[in-house]
Amino acid sequence: MSAGHLAVKDLCWRxxxxxxxxxxPVSFEISAGRVLGVVGPNGAGKSTLLRMIYHYQKPTSGQILVDRQDLWGMASKVAARKVAAVLQEQPGAFGLSVRDIVALGRTPHRSGLSSEGAKDAQIIEAAIARMQLEALVARDFDTLSGGERQRVMVARALAQQPQVLVMDEPTNHLDIRHQLEILSLIRSLGLTIVVSLHDLNMAADVCDAILLLKDGRCQGFGSADDVLSEQLVSDTFSVTAQRQVLSVSQNQHLTFHLPT
Structure with a gap:
């Protein structure tokens, strides 16, 4: 499994x-192994963008390239070997076990109705171990907690062996501990990751680059220091944003107030 270079060129949708x-039209590039945070208010176009990147919603125009290969110029099964997704809500598993769910990640790599082979089994077990799910493999997916389910879905994505991983609000509905676990995981995967986040301070902490959207338009793309400026954040979210420096760590955090 290796990370891929992601290039989005004049992408738009209606x-x-x-x-x-x-x-x-939005354009950006992310080097292999880097993390892009997509942020913006509700209705900004974040999920629309992500759906096109994980090959669910076809662009009206523009291109998505993974290592210079046009993602929408290939069959869905081939695209699924390039890009995997971990979404906010997981569908019902209908009695499937944790291992069954993780094994679904191998589907794009199989021919026709072929069954799981030795290589598939090895990759599945490695994904389960990577996410520390060994004690849960026989559990019904529907009986798991939110944090456990999220780990299973990431394991399924890893079993898919993608070059790009899309994560849509991966910390949504999780408590603080599980949010921190997911953020730590994002840093450690070594894949090219596109992640949408509501928490701007969280995005600044975990992401190598930020794409800021409002009303379907790009407001900025670049480092968190450049994009998450007080003025740009205030204008985009219709709040008064202030940057504060924590004296102990020297980390910078944004605070927000309703304009008066």
Missing amino acids: PGKNQPFLLH
Whole structure:
């Protein structure tokens, strides 16, 4: 499993020919193994962008390239070997065990109705071990806690052996401990990761680059220091943002107030 270079070129989307654009042309590049945080207010176009990157929603125009290969110029099964996704909500598992769920990650690598082979089993077990799920392999997925489910879905994505991993609000509905576990995981995977986050301080802490969206338009792309400026954040979220330096760590955090 190796990380891939991700390039998005003039990507836009609208639901129909005579409908307004929900995502206006956006372009950016992320080097292999780097983490991109996608942030913005509700309705900014974050999920729309992510759906196109994980090959669920076809762009109206523009390109998504993984190592210079056009993602939407390939079959869905081939694209699934390039990009995996971990989404906010997991569907019901209908009695499937944790191992069953993780094993689904091997589907794009199989031919027809072929069964799991020795190589598949080795990759599945490695993904389970990576996410420390050995004690849960026989458990029904539907009986797990939110944090446990999220770890299983990441293990499934790892079993898929993608070059790019898309994570849509991976800390949503999780308590602080599980949020910290997911953030630590993001840093350690070594994949190219595109992650949407509501918490700007969290995004600044974990991401190598930030893409800031508002009303389907790019407001900024670059380092957190450059993009998450007081003025740009205030304008984008319609709040008054202030940057504070914590004296012990010298880390910078944004605080927010409603404008008066």
